[in-house]
Amino acid sequence: MTFPLNAPALAQVVAANGALIPRIGLGTWQSTHDEGVRAVRAALDAGYRHIDTAARYENEQAVGQALSVCGVPRDEVFVTTKVWHTELRAADFRRAAEASVARLGLDHVDLLLVHWPNPDVSLEETIGALNDAQRRGLTRHIGVSNFPVALLDRAVALSPLPLVANQCEYHPYLDQAKLLAACSRHGMALISHSPLGSGKLLADPVIADMARLHGKQPAQIILRWLIQQPGVAAVPKSSNPVRIGENLAVFDFELDAASMARIGALARADGRVSKPAWHPEWDTPDALHNPLPAAQP
Ligand code: A2P
Numbered sequence: 001m002t003f004p005l006n007a008p009a010l011a012q013v014v015a016a017n018g019a020l021i022p023r024i025g026l027g028t029w030q031s032t033h034d035e036g037v038r039a040v041r042a043a044l045d046a047g048y049r050h051i052d053t054a055a056r057y058e059n060e061q062a063v064g065q066a067l068s069v070c071g072v073p074r075d076e077v078f079v080t081t082k083v084w085h086t087e088l089r090a091a092d093f094r095r096a097a098e099a100s101v102a103r104l105g106l107d108h109v110d111l112l113l114v115h116w117p118n119p120d121v122s123l124e125e126t127i128g129a130l131n132d133a134q135r136r137g138l139t140r141h142i143g144v145s146n147f148p149v150a151l152l153d154r155a156v157a158l159s160p161l162p163l164v165a166n167q168c169e170y171h172p173y174l175d176q177a178k179l180l181a182a183c184s185r186h187g188m189a190l191i192s193h194s195p196l197g198s199g200k201l202l203a204d205p206v207i208a209d210m211a212r213l214h215g216k217q218p219a220q221i222i223l224r225w226l227i228q229q230p231g232v233a234a235v236p237k238s239s240n241p242v243r244i245g246e247n248l249a250v251f252d253f254e255l256d257a258a259s260m261a262r263i264g265a266l267a268r269a270d271g272r273v274s275k276p277a278w279h280p281e282w283d284t285p286d287a288l289h290n291p292l293p294a295a296q297p
Contacts, residue, residue, distance in 0.1 A: 012251055014233045016189035017162035019111065019141040022078055023227040024248050025050030027193060027237030029057050035239050036062030042241040044070040044077070046248055052167075052193075052235040054082035054115055055100050064105035079106065080167075080191075080235075082115035082145055083130075085278060089121055093129035097138050112139035113167055114155075116146045117280050123151070127158040134161050143167070145193070146274075148283045149182040156186050167191040170232070171201055172225060172263045173271030175285035184231055192226050195234040198273045206266055214253055217246050224250045225263045 013020040026043040028036060028051065036059040040051055044066065053063045060081060067077060081104065087096040097112060112133055114126055130142045143165035144155055152166055166183055170176045170192035183190045201207060202218045211218045219236065226234045227250060236247045255263070267285065 012227070014189040014231055016164045016231065017141075017187045019164040019189070020078075021111070021165065021189050021191065021233050022048075022050035023233045024048065024223065024250065025052045025078070025080070025191075025233065025235040026244065027195075027235040028053050028059055028063060029193075029237055031062070031237065031239045032057070032059045033062060037066045038241075039239040039244065040066030041070055042244045043248075044072050046241070046245045048244075048248055049076055050078040050080070050233070050235070052080045052191075053104070054084070054113075055087075055096060055103075056082070056084045056115060060100055060103035061105075064103060068105055074106070078110045079104065080111040080113060081109050082113040082167075085114075085116040085118040088114065088118045088126040088129070090125050090129040090132070093126065094132065097129075097133045101138050108137055109139045111141045111143055111165060113143045113145040113165070114147075116276075116278055117144070117151050118278070119280075123154055124158050127155055131159060131161045141165075143188070146280065148280055149178050151280060152179070152182050152186070156188075163188055165189040165191050165233075167193050167235075169194045169272060169274045170226065170234075171195050171197045171222060171271075172204075172207070172266040173197055173201060173268055175267035175271075176283075177285065178283045180229070180231070188231070190232050192232060192234040194273055195226055195236050196222055197271070200273060201266075204266065206262060210255075210259060210263065213259075214255075216253065219243065219247055220250050221255070221263070223247055224253065224255055225260060228255055228260065 012023040026048050031039040081100045083096045134142045141164045143163045145167035207218045210221045238244045
């Protein structure tokens with residue numbers, strides 16, 4: 001992957017087991033059809049070089065269409081897609097990965113992720129299929145998504161090729177210290193999905209206060225807090241061109257240690273926003289800075 005020298009925002013990458021992952025990417029969940037095409041085009045025009053999609057988002061064709069007309073050379077954009085958790089047996093995985101790459105209109109993606117773990121399929125089989133996809137050139141790098149520490153450790157142990165990222169929910173309301181430590185131990189990036197807590201964090205009074213102090217938007221404070229941490233990238237979703245631009249403009253200011261700690265102290269027991277029925281058993285934080293009061297008997 002190459003980066004134009006005159007674009008400092010683009011040079012902000014996480015290096016992880018041989019992959020260079022731009023710290024800010026465009027999340028595209030719920031951006032479909034023309035809206036998806038417009039969002040990805042707006043992002044690429046604004047300078048994004050990292051686009052995050054998934055078979056499940058039903059927008060790979062839209063993402064591919066935007067990539068094909070944007071004029072940005074293919075090798076300058078880091079494209080991630082994901083295989084859904086019902087497709088994790090080897091033959092299904094292979095078909096699903098091939099179909100994703102074809103829908104994108106590409107000959108390979110940059111990162112292929114197992115979207116969610118599935119306890120009904122052996123992890124060995126799935127990780128084998130993931131490795132196979134890389135060996136066959138369908139993707140430059142491989143990784144997982146929504147894997148808690150114990151599963152991540154097993155996946156790493158089962159994978160002959162390096163896993164470069166675990167994409168998980170991460171934002172100031174959700175303590176992910178254990179997962180960050182595990183990713184760091186494995187040389188992997190933690191890519192934050194739902195970095196704005198699906199929008200929930202934007203009204204937080206502490207975030208609003210920091211935004212005022214720094215003359216920034218609340219979303220920029222949250223994203224800066226994330227990408228200022230070693231090994232962390234983020235894929236905020238927006239389909240609004242102004243907000244898409246705003247979310248990339250986080251490389252011209254810094255949060256000091258006290259501000260980082262103040263934002264980190266917002267973590268709470270009910271901070272998780274993504275809770276689908278098929279979620280694995282999540283890691284529990286060691287101690288919350290501001291645990292909710294215990295329920296009264
Ligand atoms: P929209 O697409 O209308 O901009 P997350 O990435 O945590 O899932 O958050 C996505 C949500 O946050 C979407 O509802 C998105 O709405 C909104 N959003 C994204 N960027 C911003 C921003 N800079 N300011 C306000 N809301 C934003």
